[in-house]
Amino acid sequence: MAFPFDLLDLVLPEIATWMAGKSSSEKRRFRRAGLGLLLLGVLFAVCAFVFPKVATWAFNSLEWAYFMTFLFSGCGLGLLACIWYDQKKHIKSSDEGQT
Structure with missing residues (x-):
């Protein structure tokens, strides 16, 4: 479990910390971070589809x-x-x- 999660901690530690809450479990922290990123991406897609002028303004x-x-x-x-x-x-x- 060390490699992909430690790499993410180096690149995006604030996402993992922000979504960690009071849990000390790494799996729970990264599950929350993954769900948060996925939902944020879907929200961006919906906003870009529904409000294309706002998306153009925000992202050029x-x-x-x-x-x-x-x-x-x-x-x-x-x-x-x-x-x-x-x-x-x-x-x-x-x-x-066990076997």
Whole structure:
């Protein structure tokens, strides 16, 4: 679990800290960060689709607005995929240890 999450802590520590709440669990922190990034990306996409003039004003072009939605959503999905993979890996390694 160390590699992808430690790398994210170096790049975006404020997102993980902001969404951590009072939980000390790394998995819960990164799940919240992943969901937050994914929801923020979806919110950007909806706003850019519904209010294209506002998105153009905020990002200087509609293409940049959609690119930002892609980045936010992709990072959120990446975090959630890392958590899912870590859980599957942990379950598989604990099953192998019991046999």
